[in-house]
Amino acid sequence: MSSGSVGVRLRALHRQLLAAYGPQGWWPVPRDGGSPRRGFDPAGYHSGDYRTPRTPADRFEVIMGAVLTQNTAWTNASAALKALLAARVRRPADALALPLRRVARLVRSSGSFNQKAKKLRSVAKYFSLPGSLSGSLPPSREALLALWGIGPETADSILLYAFQVPVFVVDAYTRRILVRIGLIQGRETYDEIQSLFHASLSPDSAMFNEFHALIVEHAKAHCRSRPVCDGCPVTRCLYRDRPETAGQHPRTPPLP
Protein backbone atom coordinates (compact mmCIF):
# COMPACT_ATOMS: atom_id res chain seq x y z
CA MET A 1 0.00 0.00 0.00
CA SER A 2 1.42 3.34 -1.05
CA SER A 3 1.88 6.06 1.51
CA GLY A 4 -0.46 8.22 -0.53
CA SER A 5 -3.35 5.84 -0.09
CA VAL A 6 -2.45 5.42 3.57
CA GLY A 7 -2.87 9.17 3.98
CA VAL A 8 -6.23 9.03 2.21
CA ARG A 9 -7.39 6.23 4.49
CA LEU A 10 -6.16 7.93 7.66
CA ARG A 11 -7.73 11.26 6.74
CA ALA A 12 -11.02 9.49 5.97
CA LEU A 13 -10.84 7.73 9.33
CA HIS A 14 -10.20 11.00 11.13
CA ARG A 15 -13.06 12.73 9.33
CA GLN A 16 -15.53 9.94 10.09
CA LEU A 17 -14.56 9.73 13.74
CA LEU A 18 -14.74 13.50 14.19
CA ALA A 19 -18.17 13.61 12.55
CA ALA A 20 -19.40 10.79 14.78
CA TYR A 21 -17.93 11.71 18.15
CA GLY A 22 -17.10 15.42 17.90
CA PRO A 23 -14.01 17.14 19.28
CA GLN A 24 -12.74 15.36 22.38
CA GLY A 25 -10.77 18.10 24.08
CA TRP A 26 -7.89 16.08 25.50
CA TRP A 27 -5.92 16.03 27.72
CA PRO A 28 -8.74 15.70 30.27
CA VAL A 29 -8.01 17.74 33.38
CA PRO A 30 -10.10 16.64 36.36
CA ARG A 31 -10.74 20.02 37.92
CA ASP A 32 -14.15 19.14 39.31
CA GLY A 33 -15.24 15.58 39.60
CA GLY A 34 -12.58 13.81 37.65
CA SER A 35 -14.40 12.67 34.55
CA PRO A 36 -13.30 13.55 31.04
CA ARG A 37 -15.32 16.41 29.62
CA ARG A 38 -17.87 15.81 26.85
CA GLY A 39 -19.54 18.34 24.60
CA PHE A 40 -16.29 20.19 24.31
CA ASP A 41 -16.30 23.50 22.46
CA PRO A 42 -13.75 23.35 19.62
CA ALA A 43 -13.22 27.11 19.81
CA GLY A 44 -12.65 26.93 23.53
CA TYR A 45 -9.37 25.16 24.13
CA HIS A 46 -8.83 27.55 27.03
CA SER A 47 -12.23 27.13 28.59
CA GLY A 48 -13.93 24.41 30.54
CA ASP A 49 -11.81 21.86 32.35
CA TYR A 50 -9.47 21.45 29.42
CA ARG A 51 -6.88 24.01 28.55
CA THR A 52 -3.62 23.74 26.69
CA PRO A 53 -1.01 23.38 29.44
CA ARG A 54 1.18 26.47 29.50
CA THR A 55 2.57 26.51 33.02
CA PRO A 56 5.00 24.09 34.67
CA ALA A 57 2.25 22.86 37.02
CA ASP A 58 -0.12 22.25 34.11
CA ARG A 59 2.52 20.37 32.20
CA PHE A 60 3.50 18.28 35.18
CA GLU A 61 -0.15 17.41 35.77
CA VAL A 62 -0.40 16.06 32.23
CA ILE A 63 2.87 14.17 32.72
CA MET A 64 1.65 12.55 35.93
CA GLY A 65 -1.60 11.61 34.22
CA ALA A 66 0.28 10.05 31.32
CA VAL A 67 2.12 7.76 33.74
CA LEU A 68 -0.94 6.98 35.85
CA THR A 69 -3.09 5.92 32.91
CA GLN A 70 -0.60 3.32 31.65
CA ASN A 71 -2.65 0.15 31.08
CA THR A 72 -5.32 1.68 33.29
CA ALA A 73 -8.82 3.08 32.80
CA TRP A 74 -8.77 6.87 32.92
CA THR A 75 -11.34 6.93 35.73
CA ASN A 76 -8.89 5.07 37.97
CA ALA A 77 -5.95 7.19 36.86
CA SER A 78 -7.95 10.37 37.34
CA ALA A 79 -8.83 9.46 40.93
CA ALA A 80 -5.13 8.92 41.64
CA LEU A 81 -4.26 12.24 40.03
CA LYS A 82 -6.89 13.95 42.17
CA ALA A 83 -5.37 12.43 45.28
CA LEU A 84 -1.92 13.70 44.29
CA LEU A 85 -3.24 17.21 43.67
CA ALA A 86 -5.19 17.16 46.94
CA ALA A 87 -1.88 16.30 48.64
CA ARG A 88 -0.39 19.39 46.97
CA VAL A 89 1.72 17.44 44.52
CA ARG A 90 1.80 19.87 41.63
CA ARG A 91 5.44 20.18 40.73
CA PRO A 92 8.36 17.76 40.51
CA ALA A 93 9.82 18.98 43.81
CA ASP A 94 6.54 18.18 45.57
CA ALA A 95 6.70 14.57 44.44
CA LEU A 96 10.40 14.24 45.28
CA ALA A 97 9.75 15.51 48.81
CA LEU A 98 7.43 12.62 49.65
CA PRO A 99 8.48 9.10 50.66
CA LEU A 100 7.87 6.53 47.94
CA ARG A 101 5.37 4.70 50.16
CA ARG A 102 3.32 7.85 50.52
CA VAL A 103 3.21 8.44 46.76
CA ALA A 104 2.26 4.80 46.27
CA ARG A 105 -0.61 5.17 48.72
CA LEU A 106 -1.83 8.31 46.96
CA VAL A 107 -1.92 6.64 43.54
CA ARG A 108 -3.32 3.34 44.77
CA SER A 109 -6.49 3.62 42.65
CA SER A 110 -4.50 3.60 39.42
CA GLY A 111 -3.27 0.04 39.95
CA SER A 112 0.37 -1.10 39.83
CA PHE A 113 0.83 1.63 42.43
CA ASN A 114 4.31 0.68 43.64
CA GLN A 115 5.60 0.73 40.08
CA LYS A 116 3.79 3.97 39.30
CA ALA A 117 5.17 5.67 42.40
CA LYS A 118 8.64 4.75 41.17
CA LYS A 119 7.84 5.98 37.66
CA LEU A 120 6.52 9.27 39.02
CA ARG A 121 9.75 9.69 40.92
CA SER A 122 11.84 9.14 37.80
CA VAL A 123 9.90 11.70 35.75
CA ALA A 124 9.84 14.13 38.69
CA LYS A 125 13.61 13.90 38.94
CA TYR A 126 14.02 14.56 35.23
CA PHE A 127 11.58 17.48 35.13
CA SER A 128 13.03 19.04 38.26
CA LEU A 129 15.87 20.32 36.08
CA PRO A 130 15.47 24.11 35.85
CA GLY A 131 13.47 25.22 32.82
CA SER A 132 12.53 21.70 31.78
CA LEU A 133 8.80 22.48 32.16
CA SER A 134 8.94 26.00 30.75
CA GLY A 135 7.87 24.84 27.32
CA SER A 136 10.50 26.88 25.57
CA LEU A 137 12.51 23.74 24.90
CA PRO A 138 10.55 20.46 24.89
CA PRO A 139 12.37 17.38 26.16
CA SER A 140 13.87 15.07 23.55
CA ARG A 141 12.11 11.78 22.92
CA GLU A 142 15.38 9.96 23.60
CA ALA A 143 15.74 11.61 27.00
CA LEU A 144 12.21 10.60 27.95
CA LEU A 145 12.72 7.02 26.75
CA ALA A 146 15.83 6.77 28.90
CA LEU A 147 13.74 7.31 32.03
CA TRP A 148 12.61 4.29 34.03
CA GLY A 149 8.90 3.76 33.41
CA ILE A 150 8.64 5.80 30.22
CA GLY A 151 8.10 3.83 27.03
CA PRO A 152 7.22 5.09 23.56
CA GLU A 153 3.53 5.76 24.18
CA THR A 154 4.05 7.67 27.41
CA ALA A 155 6.97 9.61 25.92
CA ASP A 156 4.86 10.62 22.93
CA SER A 157 1.86 11.45 25.13
CA ILE A 158 4.08 13.79 27.16
CA LEU A 159 5.51 15.40 24.03
CA LEU A 160 2.11 15.88 22.40
CA TYR A 161 -0.19 16.67 25.31
CA ALA A 162 2.16 18.53 27.65
CA PHE A 163 4.38 20.26 25.07
CA GLN A 164 2.33 20.31 21.84
CA VAL A 165 5.08 18.58 19.89
CA PRO A 166 3.46 17.14 16.74
CA VAL A 167 4.01 13.42 17.32
CA PHE A 168 1.26 10.84 16.87
CA VAL A 169 0.55 8.71 19.94
CA VAL A 170 0.15 5.03 19.07
CA ASP A 171 -1.66 2.81 21.54
CA ALA A 172 -3.27 -0.61 21.66
CA TYR A 173 -6.48 0.91 20.28
CA THR A 174 -4.67 2.40 17.31
CA ARG A 175 -3.22 -1.01 16.52
CA ARG A 176 -6.57 -2.75 16.87
CA ILE A 177 -8.45 -0.26 14.68
CA LEU A 178 -5.74 -0.19 11.99
CA VAL A 179 -5.80 -3.98 11.86
CA ARG A 180 -9.55 -4.00 11.47
CA ILE A 181 -9.59 -1.44 8.68
CA GLY A 182 -6.81 -3.37 6.94
CA LEU A 183 -4.01 -0.81 7.14
CA ILE A 184 -1.68 -3.06 9.12
CA GLN A 185 -1.32 -6.74 9.91
CA GLY A 186 -0.88 -6.35 13.64
CA ARG A 187 2.77 -7.32 14.20
CA GLU A 188 4.23 -3.97 13.23
CA THR A 189 6.32 -2.15 15.81
CA TYR A 190 5.29 1.04 17.54
CA ASP A 191 7.62 3.11 15.40
CA GLU A 192 6.41 1.49 12.18
CA ILE A 193 2.80 2.33 12.98
CA GLN A 194 3.72 5.84 14.02
CA SER A 195 5.55 6.29 10.72
CA LEU A 196 2.31 5.65 8.82
CA PHE A 197 0.89 8.78 10.43
CA HIS A 198 4.06 10.87 10.27
CA ALA A 199 4.78 10.06 6.64
CA SER A 200 1.28 10.73 5.34
CA LEU A 201 -0.16 13.51 7.50
CA SER A 202 1.02 17.04 8.13
CA PRO A 203 2.64 17.47 11.58
CA ASP A 204 -0.25 19.29 13.23
CA SER A 205 -0.23 18.85 17.00
CA ALA A 206 -3.87 19.90 17.43
CA MET A 207 -4.95 17.37 14.80
CA PHE A 208 -2.76 14.58 16.24
CA ASN A 209 -4.24 15.39 19.64
CA GLU A 210 -7.82 15.05 18.39
CA PHE A 211 -7.11 12.03 16.21
CA HIS A 212 -5.62 9.99 19.03
CA ALA A 213 -8.44 10.96 21.39
CA LEU A 214 -11.02 10.03 18.75
CA ILE A 215 -9.37 6.65 18.28
CA VAL A 216 -9.69 5.98 22.01
CA GLU A 217 -13.34 7.04 21.96
CA HIS A 218 -14.09 4.87 18.94
CA ALA A 219 -12.36 1.88 20.51
CA LYS A 220 -14.56 2.25 23.57
CA ALA A 221 -17.80 2.89 21.71
CA HIS A 222 -17.62 0.44 18.80
CA CYS A 223 -14.20 -1.06 18.08
CA ARG A 224 -14.03 -2.94 21.37
CA SER A 225 -12.25 -6.20 21.89
CA ARG A 226 -15.58 -7.72 21.01
CA PRO A 227 -16.63 -5.36 18.23
CA VAL A 228 -19.98 -3.57 18.28
CA CYS A 229 -20.52 -2.95 14.58
CA ASP A 230 -24.11 -1.67 14.82
CA GLY A 231 -23.96 2.05 14.21
CA CYS A 232 -20.22 2.08 13.53
CA PRO A 233 -19.26 5.30 11.72
CA VAL A 234 -16.18 3.83 10.02
CA THR A 235 -16.44 2.71 6.40
CA ARG A 236 -14.02 0.28 4.72
CA CYS A 237 -13.65 -1.83 7.85
CA LEU A 238 -12.87 -5.50 7.30
CA TYR A 239 -15.74 -6.43 9.58
CA ARG A 240 -18.13 -4.26 7.59
CA ASP A 241 -16.85 -5.21 4.16
CA ARG A 242 -15.64 -8.77 4.62
CA PRO A 243 -16.89 -10.39 7.81
CA GLU A 244 -15.14 -13.65 6.89
CA THR A 245 -11.80 -12.00 7.62
CA ALA A 246 -12.74 -11.40 11.23
CA GLY A 247 -10.52 -13.35 13.56
CA GLN A 248 -7.23 -12.48 11.90
CA HIS A 249 -6.29 -10.51 14.96
CA PRO A 250 -5.46 -12.80 17.87
CA ARG A 251 -7.57 -10.77 20.29
CA THR A 252 -10.52 -10.59 17.94
CA PRO A 253 -13.21 -13.22 18.46
CA PRO A 254 -15.13 -14.38 15.38
CA LEU A 255 -18.31 -12.47 14.69
CA PRO A 256 -21.59 -14.21 15.48
Place this chain on the structure above:
DNA sequence: CGCCAGGTGGGAT
Protein backbone atom coordinates in the same frame (compact mmCIF):
# COMPACT_ATOMS: atom_id res chain seq x y z
C1' DC B 1 -16.44 -14.89 38.64
C1' DG B 2 -13.31 -13.25 34.49
C1' DC B 3 -11.92 -9.70 31.41
C1' DC B 4 -10.39 -5.24 30.42
C1' DA B 5 -8.21 -0.66 30.96
C1' DG B 6 -5.13 5.42 26.68
C1' DG B 7 2.07 0.09 28.99
C1' DT B 8 6.55 -0.91 30.71
C1' DG B 9 10.58 -3.39 32.36
C1' DG B 10 12.91 -7.56 33.13
C1' DG B 11 14.06 -12.10 32.12
C1' DA B 12 14.20 -16.25 29.08
C1' DT B 13 14.66 -18.06 24.48
Place this chain on the structure above:
DNA sequence: ATCCCACATGGC
Protein backbone atom coordinates in the same frame (compact mmCIF):
# COMPACT_ATOMS: atom_id res chain seq x y z
C1' DA C 1 14.80 -9.61 18.08
C1' DT C 2 10.74 -11.66 20.13
C1' DC C 3 7.78 -13.81 23.33
C1' DC C 4 6.19 -14.12 28.32
C1' DC C 5 5.08 -12.38 32.66
C1' DA C 6 4.43 -9.29 36.87
C1' DC C 7 2.49 -5.25 38.16
C1' DA C 8 -2.71 -4.33 40.64
C1' DT C 9 -7.09 -1.37 41.21
C1' DG C 10 -11.88 -0.72 39.93
C1' DG C 11 -15.88 -1.16 36.56
C1' DC C 12 -18.82 -4.10 34.19
